[in-house]
Amino acid sequence: MSRDNRRAWNNARLAPDEALWELFHENTKSSRFDSFLDTAAVIAWQSALEPSLPYEGHPTTTLPPPQETFAAPLGDVLRERRTTMDFRRGALPLTALATLLFYAYGTTRSNEDGYPPMYRAVPSAGALYPLELYFYTCVAEQLPAGLYHYDPSQHAVSLIDDGDLTDAVGQCLLVPQLAHDAELIVFVTGAFERTTYKYGDRGYRFVLLEAGHVAQNLALVSAALGLGCLNIGGFRDRDTDRFLGLDGIRQSAIYLAAVGTARSP
Secondary structure, eight states: OOHHHHHHHHHHSOOTTTOHHHHHHHHTOOOTTOOOOOHHHHHHHHHTSOSSOOOTTSOEEEOOOOOOOOSSOHHHHHHHOOBOOOBOOOOBOHHHHHHHHHHHHOEEEEOTTSSSSEEESSOOGGGOOOEEEEEEESSBTTSOSEEEEEETTTTEEEEEEESOOHHHHHHHBSSTHHHHHOSEEEEEEEETHHHHHHHTHHHHHHHHHHHHHHHHHHHHHHHHTTOEEEEEOOBOHHHHHHHHTOOSSSEEEEEEEEEEOBOOO
16 A cells, blocks of 8 residues: 555544544454463353353253255355345244254364363354354244244253244344345344453454354355355344343344345346
């Protein structure tokens, strides 16, 4: 970049009091002077927590095992992945739902060293796994319509709110029609203190990175199953948190995805 171009770029920047992204990025930088809690203290704290938020008393459905093999090789899936903008709602097989959730954030193997007891399908800073997955569907086979929470440790889902909530989901989205056309709306939320407890402000950045890992897995597995996927950043945060029953501070929605049958051109 030439000196003139750099000068034009700097002049076009927002005023410091408006550039919140700069403040965030600066305050989450690491340095050689940082200090973090020792591993033993973090393990003791994390061991006292549930691996996933419990929804005791809610109807629970154990999901079938995920699909283990796919017709297309990974290279083909990567090349064929597309952002789907137009869905045609159909039925969602329960096995497809189980496969999407498992490869998005499911527990994949045990840890013989003790902690964490299980590993997930995505990398996580310090293996702290701060995310929670919720989803809405009204067309999944063998599941009543409603809002659900996914428990990776049990590979099961809990029904939080039943009924056709399509209009309520649509109010959370900048494009409400997605809630009417897609078979599945996935909400990726962050329970930030699980990571910031160890890493401080830097941990907030780690939570966002991890949500990106989950979203990419959803997109790739959707493609492997012959489904369309739209990763969604356009949602109304406070409306979404209220819909999910979150406080919006200690836990908040950070990424959404719509999954379903892509409408033929």
